[in-house]
Structure formats: structure tokens, C-alpha cells
Amino acid sequence: MPVARVVPMTSQSKRPRIPGALKGQFTLPESFFHPLPEAELLAWEGSCSFDAEKGQGETSDFKKS
Secondary structure: OOOOOOOOOOOOOOOOOOOOOOOOOOOOOHHHHHOOHHHHHHHHHOOEEEEEEOOOEEOOOOOOO
16 A cells, blocks of 8 residues: 655745845854754764653763763
């Protein structure tokens, strides 16, 4: 039993994308540019386990060299 059908995409937008079209519509907080905490870096790098039922994560003993 098929679970998906692969078909070619139909027409794309005819208008070109304009760089900066969202300028001024949102701002990034200063914290966006701060380094991530070590625990969050480990989570992004795949060395963290997460218990969905408890809503808690735990990092492994992974050490960066």
C-alpha cells in the first residue's frame, strides 16, 4: 500500500524574491548573538537524551576535545 505519491511540482511563483522584504517587521534580542550554554550545544550535537513524559533532558558524558 503506497504511503506517498511523488509528482512533479507545478508552477512556482513568477515574482522574484526581494531581499529585505521583512525588514523592520521583527527584531532579534541581543541574547540571540550570545554563545549557547554548554547543555544546549550538547543537545544540538546529538549527545543529549530527552524524556518526553517528564519533559526533561539529560546530557551524556560527551566531552569536546
